[in-house]
Amino acid sequence: MRRQPIDPILAEEPEAPTRLCDHPGCAAGGDFRAPRSRLELNHYYWFCLEHVRAYNLSWNYYAGMNDTEVEAEIRRDTVWQRPSWKLGERYGPRPPHLRDPFGFQEKFEQAKAGRRAHNEARDPAKRALSARDQALAVFDLEPPLTAAELKARYKVLVKQHHPDAHGGDKAAEEKLKIINQAYATLKATYTN
Numbered sequence: 001m002r003r004q005p006i007d008p009i010l011a012e013e014p015e016a017p018t019r020l021c022d023h024p025g026c027a028a029g030g031d032f033r034a035p036r037s038r039l040e041l042n043h044y045y046w047f048c049l050e051h052v053r054a055y056n057l058s059w060n061y062y063a064g065m066n067d068t069e070v071e072a073e074i075r076r077d078t079v080w081q082r083p084s085w086k087l088g089e090r091y092g093p094r095p096p097h098l099r100d101p102f103g104f105q106e107k108f109e110q111a112k113a114g115r116r117a118h119n120e121a122r123d124p125a126k127r128a129l130s131a132r133d134q135a136l137a138v139f140d141l142e143p144p145l146t147a148a149e150l151k152a153r154y155k156v157l158v159k160q161h162h163p164d165a166h167g168g169d170k171a172a173e174e175k176l177k178i179i180n181q182a183y184a185t186l187k188a189t190y191t192n
């Protein structure tokens with residue numbers, strides 16, 4: 001409660017209220033504030049305790065709204081005032097009774113699905129690409145390739161690097177393994 005500076009001359013007199021209760025005809029002090037309306041939440045009536053209680057009891061936030069406006073207001077309130085559990089459903093399924101009027105949850109799920117697909121696609125694609133590129137390098141070939149061209153090149157390479165042609169050379173054996181792997185990779189890619 002705000003107090004006026006005490007005038008020494010009037011010190012004996014009862015304190016004059018800084019403002020009177022806004023209730024018509026009430027002479028008590030308006031010490032308790034209450035918003036004038038939902039559109040004027042920063043503008044207040046000032047009431048005495050008795051009248052602020054009465055005002056609060058009768059105050060209807062939705063006064064003056066039609067059904068559609070009331071519903072929109074409730075939705076807005078649900079979305080904006082409690083986002084922590086509204087949008088925070090990311091770690092579990094969304095309870096079916098919760099509405100999502102602006103599609104936030106849907107957008108969130110879409111974004112999540114898109115991110116997941118992106119992450120899943122990226123690495124295997126990269127691996128597949130590099131495996132094919134390596135195989136092409138082993139075969140010393142460049143696309144486009146037909147299966148026949150591939151097979152012909154394979155025969156040449158096997159002949160060149162066959163261990164039998166290198167006296168059972170370990171290096172040749174390794175090289176043949178690599179050629180076989182590359183051939184398998186390229187056969188999978190260029191089949192016609």
Ligand SMILES: [Zn+2]
Binds near residue numbers: 022028048049052
């Ligand atoms: Zn009053």
